[in-house]
Structures are given as structure tokens and as C-alpha cells.
Amino acid sequence: VEVFDALLAGFGVALKPINLLWGFIGVTLGTAVGVLPGVGPALTVAMLLPLTVKLDPTGALILFAGIYYGAMFGGSTTTILLNTPGESASIATALEGNRMAKAGRAGPALSTAAIGSFVAGTIATVLLTLLAPLVVNAALKFGPAEYFALMVFAFTTVAAVLGESTVRGLTSLFLGLLLGLVGIDGQTGSPRFAFGVPELLDGVDVVVLAVGLFAVGEALYVAAYQSRLTARLEALTGSIMMTREDWKRSWPAWLRGTAFGFPFGSIPAGGAEIPTFLSYAAEKKLSKHPEEFGKGAIEGVAGPEAANNASATGTLVPLLTLGIPTSATAAILLGAFQNYGIQPGPLLFQSQSELVWGLIASLYVGNVILLILNLPLIGIWVKVLQIPRDMLYAAILVFATLGAYSLHQSWVDLLTLYVFGLLGFAMRRWGIPVGPAVIGLILGPLAETQFRRALSISQGDASVFFTQPISASFLALTAVVIVVPWVWRRVMHLHLRRLPEHAE
Amino acid sequence: MKGSPAEVALSVGILGIGVATAVATSRLPGEGGYAGIGPNFMPGVVAAGLIVCGLWLLFEVFTGGWRSRPPDDAAERGEHAFHAPGFLWVTAGLFAHMVLIGHAGFVIAGAALFTGVARGFGSQRPARDAAFGVVMAVAVFLFFVRFLNVNLPAGWLKPLLGAAGT
Numbered sequence: 001v002e003v004f005d006a007l008l009a010g011f012g013v014a015l016k017p018i019n020l021l022w023g024f025i026g027v028t029l030g031t032a033v034g035v036l037p038g039v040g041p042a043l044t045v046a047m048l049l050p051l052t053v054k055l056d057p058t059g060a061l062i063l064f065a066g067i068y069y070g071a072m073f074g075g076s077t078t079t080i081l082l083n084t085p086g087e088s089a090s091i092a093t094a095l096e097g098n099r100m101a102k103a104g105r106a107g108p109a110l111s112t113a114a115i116g117s118f119v120a121g122t123i124a125t126v127l128l129t130l131l132a133p134l135v136v137n138a139a140l141k142f143g144p145a146e147y148f149a150l151m152v153f154a155f156t157t158v159a160a161v162l163g164e165s166t167v168r169g170l171t172s173l174f175l176g177l178l179l180g181l182v183g184i185d186g187q188t189g190s191p192r193f194a195f196g197v198p199e200l201l202d203g204v205d206v207v208v209l210a211v212g213l214f215a216v217g218e219a220l221y222v223a224a225y226q227s228r229l230t231a232r233l234e235a236l237t238g239s240i241m242m243t244r245e246d247w248k249r250s251w252p253a254w255l256r257g258t259a260f261g262f263p264f265g266s267i268p269a270g271g272a273e274i275p276t277f278l279s280y281a282a283e284k285k286l287s288k289h290p291e292e293f294g295k296g297a298i299e300g301v302a303g304p305e306a307a308n309n310a311s312a313t314g315t316l317v318p319l320l321t322l323g324i325p326t327s328a329t330a331a332i333l334l335g336a337f338q339n340y341g342i343q344p345g346p347l348l349f350q351s352q353s354e355l356v357w358g359l360i361a362s363l364y365v366g367n368v369i370l371l372i373l374n375l376p377l378i379g380i381w382v383k384v385l386q387i388p389r390d391m392l393y394a395a396i397l398v399f400a401t402l403g404a405y406s407l408h409q410s411w412v413d414l415l416t417l418y419v420f421g422l423l424g425f426a427m428r429r430w431g432i433p434v435g436p437a438v439i440g441l442i443l444g445p446l447a448e449t450q451f452r453r454a455l456s457i458s459q460g461d462a463s464v465f466f467t468q469p470i471s472a473s474f475l476a477l478t479a480v481v482i483v484v485p486w487v488w489r490r491v492m493h494l495h496l497r498r499l500p501e502h503a504e
Numbered sequence: 505m506k507g508s509p510a511e512v513a514l515s516v517g518i519l520g521i522g523v524a525t526a527v528a529t530s531r532l533p534g535e536g537g538y539a540g541i542g543p544n545f546m547p548g549v550v551a552a553g554l555i556v557c558g559l560w561l562l563f564e565v566f567t568g569g570w571r572s573r574p575p576d577d578a579a580e581r582g583e584h585a586f587h588a589p590g591f592l593w594v595t596a597g598l599f600a601h602m603v604l605i606g607h608a609g610f611v612i613a614g615a616a617l618f619t620g621v622a623r624g625f626g627s628q629r630p631a632r633d634a635a636f637g638v639v640m641a642v643a644v645f646l647f648f649v650r651f652l653n654v655n656l657p658a659g660w661l662k663p664l665l666g667a668a669g670t
Contacts, residue, residue, distance in 0.1 A: 054652055164572045167560045171518055174553040178525060181550060185543040190533055192543060193525075216598065223590035223624040225583040390625035394618040394633065395640055397594075401601060401617065402610075402644065406654055414602040421598070430514060431573035448546045452539045460540025 003133050010357025013058060014365050022059045023362055026066020027369045033067075034074025035381045036392060037082055037231070038222060041312070042328040042438070043214035044071035046207050047396075049336055050403045057340040058355050062362040064336055068329065069121065069366045072312055073374055076113045076305055077381050081106060081234045089272035089308050092280040096293070096300030098234065103296050107240030112250045112298055113305040114374050115242075119251075120258040120306035121367040124313035127262055129360060132349070135321040139346040144454035145464050147322075149474035151447040154324050156478045159436040161485060168432045175423075176440025179204045186445065187452055199412040206335035208404045209441055210328065212417045213434045215400040217424020219393050224425075227389070236382050240375060242298075250302040253283050257306030265314020265326075272311040272327075279303040313363065320344050320356060323446065328438040335442055507565030508576060515565055519558025526551035593624030609659020614641030 013019060029051075033044045048067050052060040079090040080097035093113065100109040142150070159173035160166045182193045183203030194200040242250065260275040260282070283299040284290060293300055318324045323345035325331035337344055342352070349356050374381075404417045427434050458464040466472050507515075529551050532544035564570050578585045597620020604613035618637025619630050627633055645665065648654040658665045 050648075050654065051652065053654060165570070167557055167564065168570070168573075170553070171557040171561065174550055174557055175518075175521075177546075177550045178521070178554065181547055188533070188543050190543045192532060192547060193528060219594050219621060219624075220591055223594045223621075224586050224588075225578060225581070227590045227625045228584050228587060390622040390627040390633075391636065393594075393625055394597075394621040394637065397597070397621050398614045398618055398637070398640060399644065401598070402648070402656070405605060405610075406648075406656070409655065409657070411602045411606055414598070414605070418595075418598050418602070426514065429574065430510060430570070444546075451546070452541060455539035455541060456537065459538055 003129060006353060006357045007129055007361060009354060010359075010361035011364075013354055013358030014062065014361035019059060019062050019358070019362065020365065022055070022063040023066045023365050023369055024373075026063040027070040027366055027373060028066075030067035030070020031074040031077075031370075031374060031377075031381065032070075032384060034071030035077050035384050036074075036387075036396065037078050037385070037389070038218050038393070039396065040075060040214065041068065041071040042210055042332055043218075043400075044074070045329055045332045045336070046210035046214065047400055047403060049207050049332070049339075050406055052336070057342060058358050060336070060340065061355065061359045064333060065359060065362050066366050066369070068312070068333065069117075069363075069370055072309055073114065073117055073370055074381065076117070076308075077110060077378070078385065080109045080113065080301070081236070081382065081385055082231055083234075089276050089304075089311075092276045092304035093301055093308075095280070096297050099294070099296035100298065100301065101234035101236075104237055105296065106234055106236045107238055108242045108246050108298060109296075109301050110236075110378060111240050111242045111375060112246065112302045114371065116250065116254040116257065116302045116306040117309040118367050118371040119254045120261060120310040121313055121370075122364065123255075123258050124262045124265075124310040125360070125363045125367065128266075128313055128317055128363070131266065131317055132321050132360070135317060136346040136349045139322055142346075142470065143468075144450040144457065145468050145471040146474070148447055148450040148454055149465060149471040149478075150322065151324060151443055151450065153474045153478045153481075154318075154326055154443065155436075155440070155447070157481055158326060158439055161481050163433045163436075164431060169436050172427065172433050173436035173440045176209075176437035177444040179209060179437070180441045180444030181448075186449060197412060199408050199410050199416075202408075203445075204416070204441060205404075205407055205413075206332055206438065206442055208407070208413060208417055209420055210332050210438055211400045211403055212420025213424035213427070213437070215396055216417055216421025217428060217434075219397055220421055220425040221428050222389075222393065225429075231389075233385055236378065240378060246298050249287075249289075249298050252286075253279075253299040253302035254306040256282055256286075257303040257308075258310040260303075261307035261310030261312075262314040265311035266317035272308045275307040275311050276304040279307040316363075320359075321346060321349070323348075325439055325442055328435040331439045331442040507569040511561070511565045511570050515558055515561035517558075518554060518561060522551050522554030522556075522558050525554060590624045590626070594621050597621045597624065605657060605659075607659055609661050609665075610645050610656040611638060611641040611661050611665070612659060614638075614644070 029048060030044055033039055033047065034041060045067055052063055075090060076093055079093045080101050083094050083098035097109045155173060159169040163169045182200055184191050184201055191201055257279040260279045264275040280300055280303060283303040284293045287297060287299050289297060315327050315330045318326055319330045319334060323343055325334045401414060401417065404413045407413050424434060454464055465475060525547060529544050529547040532547060534542040534544045574581055597617045600620055601613045601617035604616055615634050615637035619633045622633040623630060645656055649656055
């Protein structure tokens with residue numbers, strides 16, 4: 001009942017005309033930028049961050065919720081019509097959605113993605129509403145030791161467990177942690193790794209890192225390796241309406257996708273790749289038309305898109321209740337919060353309840369806006385996709401550099417941006433994930449603060465992390481997620497060797 | 505050794521960053537009050553982590569190369585071979601922007617960036633690109649300066665752009 005009252009108050013905030021307007025602007029801008037090929041949700045949020053400088057915190061956060069959702073939807077439009085999955089979570093959509101578009105069924109593919117996103121987003125937001133107060137209650141009992149152990153868990157899963165290579169994930173994480181150390185130490189005031197450069201004393205801004213890795217790095221990479229290729233844009237012909245058969249095949253896939261996506265997003269091991277692939281595999285197995293998979297099966301779009309969206313909403317659970325970002329996009333959102341001096345976490349639900357619940361209510365509103373706006377405007381998004389690539393990347397970089405320059409009005413930030421661009425280029429070319437670096441930059445300083453606080457309380461006794469039950473369980477869990485996949489691989493390896501016909 | 509020269513260079517680079525971090529850490533103050541650890545503790549952990557990662561990457565280089573990474577053959581990745589002019593024109597655009605923005609202002613620097621990047625993506629019409637760049641940069645400039653009150657340098661175009669900007 002308390003939740004209901006709080007949510008109702010939240011709707012009072014979110015439905016204020018001005019906030020509704022911010023929601024509309026956010027969803028539209030997010031979709032328009034997210035639809036650009038090569039611009040994923042993380043870059044969309046980072047690039048649009050400078051727009052909010054003059055807004056009040058509530059308006060800014062509502063704007064960002066809209067941008068976040070819009071960017072997700074925009075990305076799926078691009079994937080279906082252009083077959084360039086901007087992130088690994090959209091590969092499943094690319095498999096089936098682009099095949100549907102090639103077969104002249106782009107309309108139903110876009111519809112099932114849009115309606116599926118609405119269904120998944122709304123169910124996931126209901127789950128977020130119910131789950132958040134429970135997590136907050138538990139988290140209020142957490143001290144610095146527990147927080148630190150939880151952050152170690154988040155670091156480990158994000159960097160070492162997800163992704164193709166443990167060592168490259170960890171490398172990315174440590175690079176991010178190193179960048180997070182640059183600037184003035186919050187506890188003692190001593191400068192670290194700033195080398196006397198005034199611009200570095202403020203620390204490395206998450207926008208500069210994200211824009212450098214995702215925009216400058218991407219532009220360098222595409223110019224070097226893809227600019228002489230021509231991408232084929234599928235035409236949007238025929239009706240966008242789904243047939244009765246499409247509906248019948250889509251809705252169970254939406255629900256199953258949501259069931260996969262939300263849990264994976266909400267445990268501090270976020271990332272939408274695993275749930276989208278699980279959903280794709282499940283749909284393929286359960287479908288009455290398995291022969292259509294790989295040739296444009298609508299379930300193969302409906303399920304993974306729902307999973308992707310549910311997982312994106314799920315990542316807001318650890319972000320809002322614990323202040324822990326589990327995806328690059330969430331890390332940038334946390335950076336946006338910090339710009340306003342807001343530190344998400346259990347205390348925020350008490351001290352700024354109206355802001356938090358206004359944000360959660362705006363997620364419901366944002367989903368509705370997305371549904372109302374996107375299918376009718378699909379023609380515009382297709383036009384955006386027709387912008388020639390040279391003009392597009394030129395415009396993206398003009399806009400992207402602005403965010404970095406406006407920090408200190410200094411060319412030093414632009415040089416930093418280029419260095420991060422080179423880093424992003426190399427990471428993409430040689431398969432080093434960039435997400436852990438962005439998360440490390442934001443979460444590293446928070447983890448260090450909690451670590452030193454915990455040790456201050458225990459008078460320097462490091463055993464505190466292992467003797468407190470909650471902290472010890474998180475650390476044990478961390479060990480489990482490292483060891484189990486490793487053992488699993490070894491066992492599978494032995495198993496495969498005994499069955500020579502299955503060996504590679 | 506089966507890893508590519510790039511793998512060796514990157515692995516050694518990570519190791520080098522780790523060692524450099526360790527050296528810089530050794531100059532940081534260590535006293536830390538009640539906690540018993542100071543501002544140099546976390547940098548030490550990060551330095552150790554980077555060194556371990558660098559050694560681990562090198563170990564992979566010498567035992568068959570980095571595991572499951574994107575193939576070196578561009579065709580296998582569905583891309584074309586490294587196109588140096590593309591990379592260099594984008595770089596040139598970014599550096600021109602960096603040099604120009606302080607003096608010439610946001611609009612001229614933005615137009616230079618726009619032209620360089622478009623060239624890097626294969627455009628052969630620099631005059632048209634520069635014109636597009638000016639139009640876009642003026643629009644962005646006016647929107648940010650007039651509407652959002654963000655300061656951007658007007659530079660040489662100050663007489664034309666009016667009192668807006670710095």
C-alpha cells in the first residue's frame with residue numbers, strides 16, 4: 001500500500017504537463033538519435049547529456065528515461081531495416097528481423113518489436129515497482145563492507161564472466177579503474193595521476209570516455225574498415241499491421257522474453273546479451289514453425305526484443321536501489337545523476353522519494369509515449385536511415401565533441417577525447433570489450449570510498465569483509481561465478497574429447 | 505609464438521601502463537588515518553591488476569594467440585582492408601577542430617571537423633561538405649548559446665554571430 005501511494009505521488013510528478021513534455025522530447029530525441037546506424041543506447045545518452053544542463057533534476061531524469069527507452073527502440077528499427085546490429089544484444093533481432101524485411105515483411109517485424117517492447121517494458125516496470133522497495137529495505141542494512149563486496153561482485157560478473165575472454169574483460173575493467181583514479185582523492189584531497197594538468201584534476205568525465213570510445217572510436221573504425229562498403233537499406237513496403245497469425249505467434253514470445261530479460265537485468269550482472277540469446281533459443285525450440293528460423297520467423301524478433309527491453313528496465317533496479325550500474329548505459333545514467341549531486345541508492349528513496357517515484361512513474365508514461373509515437377512516425381525514422389553515411393558521421397562528431405569541449409572550454413578535453421577514440425578503435429579491432437571500462441570509471445571511485453570507510457570503521461582490520469555474513473556471502477558468490485564457468489568449460493572439454501564425433 | 509605482432513604490442517602496452525602506474529603510485533602519499541590505507545592503496549591494486557593482465561595476455565600470445573578474438577582477415581569480418589586515408593582524414597578533422605576552436609571559434613572549427621570526417625568517409629565534395637558543416641554548426645551554436653545558455657566560443661565570427669557566445 002505504501003508503494004502504491006508513493007507511485008501515485010510519482011504519477012503526480014510525471015504527469016505534470018512540463019514533465020510530460022520532457023518525456024515526449026526525450027522519447028523522440030532518443031529514437032531519432034538511436035536510429036542512426038552505429039549509435040547505440042550508451043552513446044545516445046552520452047551525446048544528449050549536455051542538453052539537460054539547465055533543467056531541474058526531476059525534468060532532466062525524466063528526459064533521460066525517455067531518451068533511454070527511445071534509444072532502445074531506435075536501435076531495433078535500424079537492426080531490422082539495415083542489418084547492422086549496433087550491439088551484441090540485437091544480433092538475434094538482426095537474424096530474423098532483417099530476413100523478414102528482405103521478404104517484404106518489414107512492417108510486421110517493426111510492429112512486433114515495438115509492441116513487444118511496450119509489453120516487456122511495462123511488465124518490467126511493474127516488477128521494478130514491486131521489487132525496488134524490497135531491495136531498498138535490504139540495502140538499508142548494508143554498511144560499507146557490504147557495499148564494497150557487492151561492487152566486487154558486479155565488477156567480476158561484468159568484466160570476467162560475461163564476454164568472450166576473461167582476461168580482456170579484466171583488462172578493460174582495470175583501464176577503467178585507472179581512469180577513475182585520475183583527479184583529487186575524495187578522502188584526503190591529494191591529487192592522483194593528474195600530472196599537474198588542471199583539466200585532469202576534476203577527474204575523467206564519463207561523457208568524454210563514452211563519447212571517445214563509442215563515437216570517435218566508432219568513426220575511426222568505420223572510416224578505416226567499412227566506409228567503402230555499401231549497406232543495403234530494406235524498403236518498408238506493405239502494411240505495418242500484424243496479421244492475426246502474427247499476434248498469435250508474438251504474444252507468448254513477448255512474455256517469455258520478458259521472463260528471461262528482467263531477472264538478468266536486475267541482478268548485478270546486467271547485460272542483455274545472455275537473455276536475448278536464451279530467448280531466441282527458447283523460441284526456436286518451442287516454435288511450431290522451427291523451419292522458418294533463419295529465414296524470418298516473427299517469434300525470433302518478438303522474444304529477443306522483449307528480452308532486451310525487459311533487461312534494460314531491469315538494470316534500473318540495481319542502479320536506483322543500490323547505486324550500482326551494470327551496463328555502460330547505466331553507468332552513463334549514473335554519471336548524469338552525479339552531475340546533479342544525486343547519488344542513487346536506498347537513501348535516495350527516503351530523502352528524495354518524489355524524484356525517484358516520479359522517475360519510475362515516467363517509465364510507465366514513457367512506454368506509452370513510445371507506443372503512440374513510434375509506429376505512426378516510422379516513415380520519419382526510415383528517412384533518418386537514408387542520410388548518407390559521410391554526412392551522418394560528420395554530424396555525429398560535431399555534436400559529440402561539443403559535450404567534451406563544454407566541460408572546461410579547453411582543447412585538452414578534445415585531445416583526451418581523441419586518445420579515448422584511439423583506445424576504442426584498438427579495443428574494437430582486437431576484441432576488448434568497452435563496457436567494463438565505462439563501468440569501472442564510474443564504479444571504481446565509489447568502491448574505493450566504501451573500502452576505505454569499511455576499514456576506517458574496523459580500524460584497519462581487513463577481516464571485516466569476510467566476517468560480516470552479507471559481505472562474506474557476496475564475496476563467496478563472486479568466487480562461485482568465477483570458478484563455476486571455468487570448471488564447466490573443463491568438464492565440457494573432457495566430455496567432448498570422449499565423444500570424438502563431436503570434437504571440433 | 506603464434507600471436508600477431510599487434511597482440512604482442514597491445515599486451516606489452518598494457519604491461520607498460522601497469523608498470524608506469526606502479527611507479528607513479530610509489531610517489532603517492534601512503535598515510536591513511538584510521539583505515540590504515542592511504543590514497544596509494546587503490547592505485548597499487550590497479551597497477552597490480554594491469555600487470556597481471558599484461559602478463560596473462562602475453563602468455564596467451566605465446567600459447568597460440570589471444571583466445572576467440574575478431575579474425576585478422578578483413579573479409580572474414582565482412583569488412584574491407586584497413587583504409588589509411590579514411591582513418592587519417594577523420595583524425596585530421598579532429599585535430600583541426602582541436603586547434604581552431606579556441607581562436608577561430610566553434611562554427612569554423614565545426615565546419616573543418618565536418619569536412620574532414622566526410623572526406624574520411626569517401627566524400628569527394630569538400631566545398632559542399634564545408635557549407636553543410638557551417639550550416640549545422642551555426643544551428644547547433646545558436647541552439648546551445650541562445651536556448652540552453654551554454655557558452656561556446658564565437659571566435660572570428662563574433663561580429664556575425666552577435667553578442668552570443670564568449
